[in-house]
Amino acid sequence: ISCWNPLQSLLSSMKQACEILTRDPEGGAARIPFKTFSFLYLYLASIDGEISETETESFLQEIKAKADKHSGMVLIRHF
Numbered sequence: 477i478s479c480w481n482p483l484q485s486l487l488s489s490m491k492q493a494c495e496i497l498t499r500d501p502e503g504g505a506a507r508i509p510f511k512t513f514s515f516l517y518l519y520l521a522s523i524d525g526e527i528s529e530t531e532t533e534s535f536l537q538e539i540k541a542k543a544d545k546h547s548g549m550v551l552i553r554h555f
Contacts, residue, residue, distance in 0.1 A: 482526035487555055488519055494552050507549040510540055 494506040514536050521527045528547050535555075542554040 480522050483531075485523060486517070486520055486527065490517060490555065491552050494550065503554075505551045507546070507551050510543040510548050510550050513539065515545070526539040 490513070491506075494513070497508050497512060498504065498506040499555050500507055504515045517536060517539075518532065539550055539554055543550045
């Protein structure tokens, strides 16, 4: 029996979004700007409704700190 995990599902969607929206070549880091990442993440988390606002804000702060070390770009490995 598997349990559906809303956070894992959301992160899987975010990984796909990074791969689709990146300007990196195929097989690259699939970087996207933090602003784009956070917009999509907030939108998808709000639709999901199972991830608290506190969890969402905490996650995005973590990702922003990592992105700041990469010229404001989010890499899939950051999450």
